[in-house]
Amino acid sequence: MTAAAPRLYPHMWSWDSGLIAVGLARLSVPRAITELRTLLRAQWSTGMIPHIVFSAGDGYFPGPERWGTESAAAAPAAVRTSGICQPPVHAIAVRRILDAGRAAGGEVRDQAEAFVRETFGSWLAWHRWLATARDPDRRGLVEIHHGWESGMDNSPRWDEPYAAVVPGADLPGFVRTDVDHVGDVRERPTDAEYGRYLWIVEQLRRVRYDDDAAREVVAFRVADVFMSAILAVASDELAGLGDELGRVEDAAELRELAGRFRAGVLSTVSPATGLARDLDRRSGRWIETETIAGFAPLFCGAQDGAVVARQRELFWGERWCGHPALAHPLPPSVSPSDPGMRPRTYWRGPVWPIVSWLFSWAFERQGDDDGARRLRDASLRQLAAGDFGEYYEPFTGEPLGSLHQSWTAAVTLDWLA
Numbered sequence: 001m002t003a004a005a006p007r008l009y010p011h012m013w014s015w016d017s018g019l020i021a022v023g024l025a026r027l028s029v030p031r032a033i034t035e036l037r038t039l040l041r042a043q044w045s046t047g048m049i050p051h052i053v054f055s056a057g058d059g060y061f062p063g064p065e066r067w068g069t070e071s072a073a074a075a076p077a078a079v080r081t082s083g084i085c086q087p088p089v090h091a092i093a094v095r096r097i098l099d100a101g102r103a104a105g106g107e108v109r110d111q112a113e114a115f116v117r118e119t120f121g122s123w124l125a126w127h128r129w130l131a132t133a134r135d136p137d138r139r140g141l142v143e144i145h146h147g148w149e150s151g152m153d154n155s156p157r158w159d160e161p162y163a164a165v166v167p168g169a170d171l172p173g174f175v176r177t178d179v180d181h182v183g184d185v186r187e188r189p190t191d192a193e194y195g196r197y198l199w200i201v202e203q204l205r206r207v208r209y210d211d212d213a214a215r216e217v218v219a220f221r222v223a224d225v226f227m228s229a230i231l232a233v234a235s236d237e238l239a240g241l242g243d244e245l246g247r248v249e250d251a252a253e254l255r256e257l258a259g260r261f262r263a264g265v266l267s268t269v270s271p272a273t274g275l276a277r278d279l280d281r282r283s284g285r286w287i288e289t290e291t292i293a294g295f296a297p298l299f300c301g302a303q304d305g306a307v308v309a310r311q312r313e314l315f316w317g318e319r320w321c322g323h324p325a326l327a328h329p330l331p332p333s334v335s336p337s338d339p340g341m342r343p344r345t346y347w348r349g350p351v352w353p354i355v356s357w358l359f360s361w362a363f364e365r366q367g368d369d370d371g372a373r374r375l376r377d378a379s380l381r382q383l384a385a386g387d388f389g390e391y392y393e394p395f396t397g398e399p400l401g402s403l404h405q406s407w408t409a410a411v412t413l414d415w416l417a
């Protein structure tokens with residue numbers, strides 16, 4: 001496995017690992033395969049791929065003891081994992097591995113083809129789990145039970161749903177370790193935020209991570225529009241692999257699923273702002289924040305030309321990449337024009353290279369080579385000093401959070417190839 005970061009994150013994170021495999025495929029197809037096979041060893045019997053696969057390394061909190069997933073019937077026996085998931089980017093990497101293997105030819109091609117054949121069913125099970133356990137009413141929107149599941153932990157998207165999460169008096173005490181590994185603790189979530197994060201873990205642990213019970217008890221239930229967009233495009237990728245394997249019915253099922261989630265994404269668009277919105281399932285309210293997730297329709301190529309055209313204009317315009325004060329024309333996690341934007345605070349403003357990469361990948365896939373190149377070129381300038389920051393200050397270009405972040409290095413490798 002590749003640790004997500006040397007000290008801050010000494011374990012494997014699910015969506016990091018997908019993007020790390022994209023980068024590794026450029027260097028060594030066997031290493032990329034090993035990365036994803038390691039991740040799959042941690043897959044739950046329900047199909048869920050857990051958000052953390054714990055290594056022997058320590059210094060990260062909450063670790064395996066706090067998660068207590070050994071009580072979960074679906075958890076794997078041989079590996080210790082967390083009990084929630086992260087965005088399903090993995091099929092993007094599987095496709096890249098196959099393409100790189102074929103380009104290399106010979107034994108590497110055989111390995112890549114065998115890998116796809118042998119693991120297709122596992123990826124399919126993962127997508128099916130998201131489409132059922134996390135979209136029980138078939139609305140085409142993935143429901144998350146923790147902000148960590150979105151990968152955008154403390155995004156202002158989650159402020160309202162988290163405000164309703166009140167940690168119980170019986171929340172076991174905790175000592176954070178993340179604050180020991182960053183230069184400035186103000187770049188990290190606050191202690192109050194952590195109390196809520198851990199209360200949800202506690203609620204899930206008490207029902208032994210059972211999917212049906214979790215929906216009943218968990219204090220955080222939000223339809224995540226960006227995760228839904230990722231599921232849509234990743235399902236298309238997987239459908240393409242299914243075609244090649246002659247798995248006709250599976251490919252059709254995946255295309256149906258991609259269509260459902262694309263339509264779900266579109267159903268959230270605000271006519272006023274043109275941005276997609278998350279839906280707080282507990283309060284029934286739309287979440288009206290101006291974050292990068294609002295571009296979910298643009299990312300997944302939603303089937304509405306007018307919505308997507310308006311989004312493209314917004315994306316490159318002054319409220320986003322075209323904002324005159326930006327160090328590089330790249331999308332920050334929150335609009336620089338939003339008064340609540342915090343340029344140094346994690347998912348509340350900084351630019352995340354992996355997010356820029358996801359959009360450049362999506363643009364290329366949609367045939368927008370110019371858009372893809374603009375993001376790539378600006379990102380490579382941002383990354384040129386070689387610090388591989390976890391995230392970057394949008395106005396000064398300073399690297400922040402953990403340095404030598406694995407997925408940042410991985411997307412750089414892909415851009416350089």
Ligand code: 9YW
Nearest residue numbers: 004009013015016151152153178
């Ligand atoms: C944490 C590993 C992870 C990413 C997440 C990011 C952060 C972990 O780091 O969360 O403990 O705060 O928000 O997207 O997968 O890089």
